[in-house]
Amino acid sequence: MDPNTAFAIKAASISDVPTLAKISSDSFLEDRHTQMKSQGENPYDLEQSMAAYLPRQIASPTSVLLKAVDESTGEIVGWISWGFRGFSPAEIAGPDPDATALISNEVESQKPAEEEKRVQASQEQQAKSEPGPVDDSPIKQLERITDADLRRWMDKVMPEGTRCMFVVSLCVSPKWQGKGVGASLLHWGTRKADAAGVFIWVHSSEGAWRMYQKHGFETLETLDVDLDQYAPSLLLNNQGRTEKWGHYVFRYMKRSPQG
Template sequence: MASESIEVTLSHADTTDLPALAEINRLAYMQETISMIAFKDWPAETNMFNFFQARIKARMETPNTLVFKALTGTGEIAGFVCWTLEPEKVVDEATAKLGMGANGPTGKALLQMQEIFNLEFIMAAAPEMENMGNLVKGQKHYYLSAFVVTPKYQRKGIGSKLLRHCLEIADRDVLPAWLSAFPGSHSLYLRFGFEDVEHQDIDLNKWDHYRFRGFGIYRQYFMARQPKTKTLTT
């Protein structure tokens, strides 16, 4: 049975919201099995919080990035999204070493806090992610660089409202939208018109030293959605 939706108001987030946004990010990503491998000493609550705060801050400082927060009636932030307008992409091979490039928000945060990560795992996954990023070279587009709803407010329509708001901007500008999806959010993006372009399979059993705790193959999707334009009537 679907959870009852709740009303939220969307507004722009700023640096004063960073602690709340980082905690939302930490709580949501605690549920991702990949976090158990990527972070040393998982659940590593302080390390995860510091990393997400640094990454969100870097995203806020990225040109052409809009950060929207969803506020409940009590003023609590229930979720947020970072929506980045990216120009025709030129990949710098010298810096494309971590995540979507060492000069990107994730790469910057990783470089600042390398000691808290399983770097062997990060570096093994990075080339495939970079290859997926190369799919958008030469194409102006929007990129969903962060999209998180805190666990207690998930499945209440908040994520859909945030995502719909971003896609309305892409449709207005007649630009495609791209994102990288974890398994749990894949079906949501399909419902909003995204299509699979590429994927990356990571055998988490290998990185868990074959303790076979039920991790298995972890599939990350790279997805695209073409803009929807209104049909003109005469």
């Protein structure tokens, strides 16, 4: 961490969602898998996707969404979503006194409005009753492969009755990377996991696994994908030249409780 920088870890709220979604997009600008998904007829928009997804994380009783804030400017510089399996709501809020304050102080502001929930439920019901055509593009095929492999891993690592924590997502603004933001966001959860005596798992992107490794995570399984099998076009590099996308390795990592 930069000794001249101080930031605080706080609970995120609905009003933070646009900023958190933008940080997500910015932090994956150099990620080849995300870049490739943005190609094709129906390009993937990470910022838009996260803007729709994050409110559900904030409202979920089995998740804790935290933000890192630069104390000198109030700027949000990163965020993490922690998932819990086998924990009661009271256990998620405690026994860490900082965690209790984080959750209880903002719980009301984190709940979506009743009208928003009603509209969302209506849209979901309509989607179920009126299924559209299946997108069978190569990129969507890859998405189905990666989603299925993640579900396989989840069934394996945390079957029914398992008590554990997991990193849903961790994103740090590019200009703040390497300054201890990600480490602090992780530390909140590793302290909690160690106190509860549970393991943590994460489905790591190609660029993040070394950071997780530094914090006690071990790679147990991998998914190696040849992106060129699914890409609609070649990769345009920073020199304006085209090249192959190459292989991308997802890592399933696990951290055992310590202390």
